[in-house]
Amino acid sequence: MAQEKGGAGGPLEGRRRSLFGGGAGAALRDSWLAKNWQTLLVLGMIVLLAFFIRSYFVYGASVDNGNLFSGGSDSYYHQRVIDFVSSTGHHLVDDPALNYPFGMRNPRLPLYDWSCAVTGMIGSALTGTPVEAATSYVLVVSAAFWGALTVIPAYLIGRTAFGNRAGMAAAFLLALSAGNIQRSILSDADHDAMVLFFAMFGFYFFLMSLRSIKGDRWVQSYRGLGSIKNGLISYMKQNQVSLAYAGLAGASLAAVAFIWEGFMYLLIIILVYFLVQLFVNRFKDIDSLGVVVTVAVSLGLLFLLAGPMYFKLGLVATWYDMPLLLTLGMLVIGIIFVATRDYPWTLVVPTFIILVIGALVVLDIFAPPREEYTRAGKGYGGASLAG
Numbered sequence: 001m002a003q004e005k006g007g008a009g010g011p012l013e014g015r016r017r018s019l020f021g022g023g024a025g026a027a028l029r030d031s032w033l034a035k036n037w038q039t040l041l042v043l044g045m046i047v048l049l050a051f052f053i054r055s056y057f058v059y060g061a062s063v064d065n066g067n068l069f070s071g072g073s074d075s076y077y078h079q080r081v082i083d084f085v086s087s088t089g090h091h092l093v094d095d096p097a098l099n100y101p102f103g104m105r106n107p108r109l110p111l112y113d114w115s116c117a118v119t120g121m122i123g124s125a126l127t128g129t130p131v132e133a134a135t136s137y138v139l140v141v142s143a144a145f146w147g148a149l150t151v152i153p154a155y156l157i158g159r160t161a162f163g164n165r166a167g168m169a170a171a172f173l174l175a176l177s178a179g180n181i182q183r184s185i186l187s188d189a190d191h192d193a194m195v196l197f198f199a200m201f202g203f204y205f206f207l208m209s210l211r212s213i214k215g216d217r218w219v220q221s222y223r224g225l226g227s228i229k230n231g232l233i234s235y236m237k238q239n240q241v242s243l244a245y246a247g248l249a250g251a252s253l254a255a256v257a258f259i260w261e262g263f264m265y266l267l268i269i270i271l272v273y274f275l276v277q278l279f280v281n282r283f284k285d286i287d288s289l290g291v292v293v294t295v296a297v298s299l300g301l302l303f304l305l306a307g308p309m310y311f312k313l314g315l316v317a318t319w320y321d322m323p324l325l326l327t328l329g330m331l332v333i334g335i336i337f338v339a340t341r342d343y344p345w346t347l348v349v350p351t352f353i354i355l356v357i358g359a360l361v362v363l364d365i366f367a368p369p370r371e372e373y374t375r376a377g378k379g380y381g382g383a384s385l386a387g
Contacts, residue, residue, distance in 0.1 A: 039164065043155055043171060050175035051148035055141070055186040062187035067136040075139070075189035078116070081108050082135050085117040093313060105314060111258035112191035116142055139189045146193035147184020151175050153200035160207055195260050202252035202266065206298055209245035213290035214238045222339045235289060246294045250301025257306035261319045267302075270295065271330050278337045282345045292334040299327050 033040075062068050069075035084092040091110045098104035120135030127134070151171040159167030174180055184193035215238050219231025236243070257263040274295050281288045303324050310320040333352070340348045 039168075042168060043152065046151050046155075046168075046171045046175050047148050050151050051144055053175065054144035054147050054181055054184055058186050062140055063137065067133070067140050068187060069140070069189045070185070070187040071143075071190040078108065078113055078189060078191070079136060079139055081106060081113040082117045082120070082139060083132060085114055086121055086131050086135050108191075109257075109259055109261065109313070110309070111255060112142075112194050115194075140187050143184045143188040143190060143193045144186035146197045147180060148175075150180070150184070150193065150197045150200060153197065153204050156204045157200065157207065160204065160211065191259050195256055198252045198255040198259070199266050202249050202256065202298075203269075205245045205249035205252055206270065206294070209242045209249060209294045209298070210291065212239065212242040212245055213294070214242070215290075217287050218289055219287075222341065231289075235293065239290065239293075242290070242294065243297060246297035247301055249294075249298040251305065253298065253302040254305035257302060258309060261315065263302075263306075264319075264323050267299065267323050267327065270299065271327065274330060274334065278334055279349070282337055282349065285341075285345075287338065287341055288334065289338050292331065292338055295334065296331055299331075303327070 058070070062070070069079070080095075080097075081092045084090075091114070092106045094103055095106045096103040098106070116139045117135055120138040121131055123129065123138065124131045124134035129137075151174050154174045155167040155171035157167070158170030180196075183190070184196075215235065218235040218238075219228055221227045253263065253266060256266060274291065277291050278288055280286075281291070303320075307320065310316050333356075336352065337348070
């Protein structure tokens, strides 16, 4: 009877074994896809739901009426830049139509507009649609597309921090979030949804880098260069996965910097966490070398990748130099905390606080705007310093 019901050794079990038989069948049953197909299915449905909500109710009003934008002047200027890119193959840097008749630098960074232009040109080649119409259609749909895809990093962050169910809940709630829908609805035609997508992936990779750190005391003593060198080599060998995630975090944040000058906001979130973690580790006598390396690699790659573009477009002043200096200052603080690991925190922390207050006072006397920028961690507000 056991065999007739498909028990162990029965006909049903035999058919299962023949279907997935051999080593290949076992590998298929044990593959990542076989274990996670349900998660992928549900997450894919959430992505489609998010895209449907952001597209269905406005598609007719926008596309059927000639690709109308709802994002204000920003959307129309994105279209101007995209048209220039698709017709010339170059980025619009100095625009004579702005601040007429004197002209002005194009305030839009290239990644978002170029992604729409190139995608539209490919679509035009495949469908025969005029390039201008194809790029305009891509621009209209872009916000809904990136807004829907953002549920993926939301899921990954929630799953990594709190488990799979929390990740699914985060993805579903973001798909239905009114605030997110407002800035990622089809026809919005602005870069906000794309910025959030890469920003959240940057935070996810940053989190994974921290969680992947192995070891807890790599440098035996910071009083000798040989010990420090050996400790750093040991860290690099043990934490190749963590370093890879830190590199991915830096690349994702650099993508944001290629879209929007306001990447400083993301920088501040990471630096505030960094400072808090340094103090927590110091009070608990935990070596902060892993945190310092993760922040240095992530943000270092961000500035390394974004630097040439900001220099080329004349955006170094304020938009690049102040975030870089603030990051370097925070890394110096991190190095001080790491190097004084073996000293009592009752000595290190008060000394550090006194030095920081003294530095801010000196900066306030000789460069008040810079002091305000450093203390407040300004993003867009720092643009006034460029004047």
